[in-house]
Amino acid sequence: MARAMSRRRFISISGAVAGLGVAGLGRKATAKADLAVWRGTMLGAVATMKIYHPDRNEAERLISAACAEARRLERLFSLYVEDSALVRLNRTGILVDPAVEFVELMETSLRHSELTGGLFDPTVQPLWDLYARHFSRPDADRSGPDKASMDAVLAHVGYRRLSVSRDRVVAPKGTAVTLNGIAQGYVTDKVVDLLRAQGIAHTLVDMGESRAVGARPDGLPWEVGIADPDTPGRTQTVLSIEDRAVSTSGGYGFRFGPQGRFNHLFDPTNGGCGHLYSSVTTIAATATAADAMSTAFSLMPVVQIRSLMQPAGIERVHLIDAAGAVSELVV
Structure with a gap:
């Protein structure tokens, strides 16, 4: 749940053909054959869309509409847009007459909080602020924030402190x-919904998390590469997906302090950080579920992960533990 440039996710995406043109943010998408590709940034992460369509102009129209929808949602959920709904909530403590999508995502977040016994918790932002303040000082104690400071912050952490209804969020x-642990998945799902409603049957959407619609037109699955957490730029494994979403969480996405002992995967029960795994990747029918549960699973032992996969709608989990050992869990 890090800030914009410290997004935990590092996934590479393979398209159907090599040498594809790439469009910058705000430019028209380029295409080769019937594949149109857009790349930019969304919610602080690299974002891509790959759409197969026989009509180049229609593909560009769809990409433009999808980007507009993603930007609209970004203005609700972003911590980095000054007037976003989330920033206003954190500044004033209340949102009156919130957007339907804001309420929906808050309610979804709270359901994941309940399901995970509070290990997924949208109120951990004060922990980020505490660690950021602590390690911004030149004389910062390398062992982290002191107990008194941690206890004072933890008194304000806890999803049950939130009140969410159609007319207000408090x-x-x-x-x-x-919402950094779930919003990118949610936005990805909303963009997929928009494209599907327009008849798109073959696409790979990544608004910070990846979701495939169908297979590639050649019948082969989409390929999503999972980064090696210890070697930047190297792919540890490649997953094949059709009509599924993939999300990866790892402490390597951002670390606090010169020794890197602390990361952004906060444990809301004690204020510590997740160290069980170098990387946790989830595969699910929706990017929202995959996103939330890759965050929560980062704090759980394997036996607990197994027990929650089916209730959470997670079909497969790819784990790289702290020692580098790889394992797969399947429902």
Whole structure:
């Protein structure tokens, strides 16, 4: 749940053909054969869309509409847009007459909080602020924030402190919300919904998390490469997916302090950080579920992950533990 340039996700995406043209943010998509590709940034992460369509102009129209929808949702959920709904909630403690999507995502977040016994918790933002303040000091104690500071912050952390209804969302004083552990998946799903409604049957959408619609037109699955957490730029494994979403969480996405002992995967029960795994990748029918549960699973032993996969709608989990050992869990 890190800030914009420290997004935990590092996934490479393979298209159907090599040497594809790439469009910058705000430019027209380029295409080769019937594949149109767009690449830019969304919610602080590299974002891509790959759409197969016989009509180049229609493909560009769809990409433009999808980007507009993603930007609209970004203005609700981003911590980095000054006037976003989330920033206003954290600043004032209340949102009156919130957008339908904001309520929907908050309710979805709270359901994942309940399911995971609070290990997925949208109120961990004060922990980010604490660690950021602590390690920004030149004389920062390398062992991390002191107990008194941690206890004071933890008093404001806890998803049950939030009140969510159709007409208002309330966060008590001192409590701050982050949706960085779920919003990118949610936006990915919304963009997929839009494209499907327009008849798109073959696409790969990544608004910070990846979701495939169908297979590639040649009948082969899409390929999503999972990064090696210890070697930047190297792919550890490649997953083949059709009509599924993939999300990866790993402490390597951002670390606090010169020794890198602390990362952005916060444990809301004690204020510590996740160290069980170098990387956790989930595969599910929706990017929202994959996103939320890759975050939560980062704090759980394998036996607990197994017990929650089916209730959470997670079909497969790819784990790289702290020692580098790789394992696969399948429902």
